[in-house]
Amino acid sequence: MTAEPRLRSARSAPVQPGDGPGLGLMRLPAFWIVLATLAAGGARMAVIAGRFAGAFPLAMLTATALFALLAVPFWLFVTELDFLEREPPALLVLAFAWGGLVATSVSIPGSAALDDLIAKLGSPHLAADWGAALAAPTVEEIAKTLGVVAIVLVARAQVNSVLDGVVYGAMVGLGFQIIEDIVYALGAVALAGRGDQVEPVITTFLLRGFLSGVWSHTLFGALAGAGIGYLVVRADRAWRIRLGVAMLAVLGAWASHVLWNSPLFRDGLGNGALALLAVLVLKGLPPLLLIVLLVRAAHDREADYYAAQLAELDDPELITADELNALKSGSRRASARWHARSRAGFRARTAVRRLQRAQARLAVEVSRGTPDLSRWCHEVRRQRRILAALGHPEASAPEGKGPWRRTASTVFTTALAVAVLWAAISTLGGG
Amino acid sequence: MGWAARRQLINLLGALSLVGALAGLAFGLPALDRALPADRPVSADRPYPIGGGVTVVPPPGARVDVTETRPTDETGTALFRLGPVRYVINVQPFEGDLAAAAARLRERITGTTGYQVTGTELTIATVSGLAGLQGGYTAPGRGGRYAVFLADGRTIEVTVSGADLDLGRSLPAIDASTKTLSYSPEAAE
Numbered sequence: 001m002t003a004e005p006r007l008r009s010a011r012s013a014p015v016q017p018g019d020g021p022g023l024g025l026m027r028l029p030a031f032w033i034v035l036a037t038l039a040a041g042g043a044r045m046a047v048i049a050g051r052f053a054g055a056f057p058l059a060m061l062t063a064t065a066l067f068a069l070l071a072v073p074f075w076l077f078v079t080e081l082d083f084l085e086r087e088p089p090a091l092l093v094l095a096f097a098w099g100g101l102v103a104t105s106v107s108i109p110g111s112a113a114l115d116d117l118i119a120k121l122g123s124p125h126l127a128a129d130w131g132a133a134l135a136a137p138t139v140e141e142i143a144k145t146l147g148v149v150a151i152v153l154v155a156r157a158q159v160n161s162v163l164d165g166v167v168y169g170a171m172v173g174l175g176f177q178i179i180e181d182i183v184y185a186l187g188a189v190a191l192a193g194r195g196d197q198v199e200p201v202i203t204t205f206l207l208r209g210f211l212s213g214v215w216s217h218t219l220f221g222a223l224a225g226a227g228i229g230y231l232v233v234r235a236d237r238a239w240r241i242r243l244g245v246a247m248l249a250v251l252g253a254w255a256s257h258v259l260w261n262s263p264l265f266r267d268g269l270g271n272g273a274l275a276l277l278a279v280l281v282l283k284g285l286p287p288l289l290l291i292v293l294l295v296r297a298a299h300d301r302e303a304d305y306y307a308a309q310l311a312e313l314d315d316p317e318l319i320t321a322d323e324l325n326a327l328k329s330g331s332r333r334a335s336a337r338w339h340a341r342s343r344a345g346f347r348a349r350t351a352v353r354r355l356q357r358a359q360a361r362l363a364v365e366v367s368r369g370t371p372d373l374s375r376w377c378h379e380v381r382r383q384r385r386i387l388a389a390l391g392h393p394e395a396s397a398p399e400g401k402g403p404w405r406r407t408a409s410t411v412f413t414t415a416l417a418v419a420v421l422w423a424a425i426s427t428l429g430g431g
Numbered sequence: 432m433g434w435a436a437r438r439q440l441i442n443l444l445g446a447l448s449l450v451g452a453l454a455g456l457a458f459g460l461p462a463l464d465r466a467l468p469a470d471r472p473v474s475a476d477r478p479y480p481i482g483g484g485v486t487v488v489p490p491p492g493a494r495v496d497v498t499e500t501r502p503t504d505e506t507g508t509a510l511f512r513l514g515p516v517r518y519v520i521n522v523q524p525f526e527g528d529l530a531a532a533a534a535r536l537r538e539r540i541t542g543t544t545g546y547q548v549t550g551t552e553l554t555i556a557t558v559s560g561l562a563g564l565q566g567g568y569t570a571p572g573r574g575g576r577y578a579v580f581l582a583d584g585r586t587i588e589v590t591v592s593g594a595d596l597d598l599g600r601s602l603p604a605i606d607a608s609t610k611t612l613s614y615s616p617e618a619a620e
Contacts, residue, residue: 027439117467128482128507
């Protein structure tokens with residue numbers, strides 16, 4: 001363990017362990033109100049979907065399938081952010097549904113009205129240039145942030161670190177992004193005026209899903225969610241400071257969204273693929289870097305906390321010192337799995353992953369003060385035995401092994417994906 | 432009040448505040464929008480910029496609806512109202528010929544349930560020399576006219592709609608206005 005991560009982790013909000021969600025949440029009025037809100041949002045979006053499905057059935061089916069597929073890697077990535085204390089799937093679904101059903105159905109009339117108000121109080125020119133940059137972020141960021149607030153109202157105990165706020169916020173943003181993209185794709189089909197064609201859907205999928213997807217609503221939602229997480233967790237700070245930080249985070253999400261939608265650099269960097277890429281990076285990179293730093297700090301804080309819980313067990317059968325070190329970092333966890341695969345095969349890699357999950361779950365149960373840990377200890381020991389039988393008893397990689405190969409693999413895959421994407425967009429005439 | 436009951440009350444108030452905030456966005460903003468007038472008087476003496484370098488001289492007595500008017504460098508939409516008659520001009524980038532532009536507009540009109548294109552299309556031209564096609568359409572209780580022009584990779588779509596009686600009164604002034612459509616590449620920069 002080095003001193004540097006400790007310092008970084010100490011700067012973020014502490015972890016406050018909470019109990020797992022139970023049927024008790026059904027006794028909360030907020031549970032039923034949030035459920036009713038989801039049902040209302042679902043009904044509203046079903047009407048819109050029905051209209052599109054009636055007019056453009058093939059395009060609707062294609063858009064739904066493509067964007068549902070796109071949601072899968074995003075979902076896996078977001079859930080993986082909080083490897084140590086994974087969020088309950090039901091709450092992740094709730095967050096996703098809030099973004100896709102409630103935030104969207106509220107944002108459609110709200111953003112349109114605010115856009116009109118900009119035209120009425122300003123001018124049609126102002127609305128044409130800045131309407132999309134001001135109206136949509138204002139309504140959408142509030143509606144999405146309310147999704148994280150809904151999670152807090154329904155399951156306060158499940159928001160016990162800033163990272164939890166990031167995960168729920170990102171999941172609300174992901175739900176919003178996917179449904180909005182489907183609506184945009186079908187809007188493009190209608191605008192093209194060539195009937196039930198899938199080409200506008202595919203162009204929208206490539207442009208909005210891939211090219212803009214990385215720094216879109218998932219990112220903005222994560223930033224706002226971090227603020228709500230801080231507001232909830234940082235009980236040791238004065239109320240006005242917590243509220244101020246939360247508002248700053250939501251303002252940051254709003255500002256990132258405004259920058260993304262703004263007409264700035266619209267014509268400033270010339271024409272062509274490189275100019276378009278430069279504008280995307282210029283507008284999208286600042287919030288992306290901000291959230292990466294935020295997630296890293298929050299993750300380190302949480303990792304230190306749960307590592308300390310496991311260290312107290314002082315049982316190398318449950319976790320060794322090297323495994324403890326590996327468990328604290330996503331990169332070192334991946335290196336350990338990579339090392340296991342190269343040394344003892346795919347089954348060893350799977351066993352290391354399961355062992356890491358079991359150790360993380362054990363840490364959470366220890367932090368909750370669960371009196372009987374035998375169930376969790378048993379799972380750790382079971383995976384340890386599998387590893388031992390495969391001749392790879394410890395789930396860690398020697399220092400310096402693994403990362404460069406994974407980095408090279410990631411860079412190559414990303415470059416290939418960008419090249420394929422670019423070729424596809426150019427073929428479709430979107431570049 | 433016990434701790435549990437107080438917790439329930441706070442939870443209820445929190446949830447109601449949440450719903451209140453959502454209602455403010457979904458219903459409050461549209462209500463505020465509806466409370467403010469959307470029409471503005473517009474001069475019939477000088478060209479009005481539609482967007483994408485296209486201008487038109489509005490008909491006398493027309494008012495521009497700012498909620499559906501969005502001029503930009505590349506594209507643009509303007510909605511003028513003459514009483515109950517809507518006069519919409521839409522400028523979009525387009526790669527194709529005049530017949531394809533007219534077919535696209537016809538498809539969008541007939542895509543609305545109950546709308547049918549009537550009669551044959553006629554060729555028309557503006558004072559500035561833009562060539563176009565013009566036709567009519569009908570719907571239950573309403574009628575309308577459409578026209579399409581091409582200008583430097585852009586399509587200029589004109590649609591006029593209203594009740595038959597109102598249309599009859601307004602069409603001469605709208606036809607005169609449509610003839611003033613003009614495209615200037617400098618204005619699009």
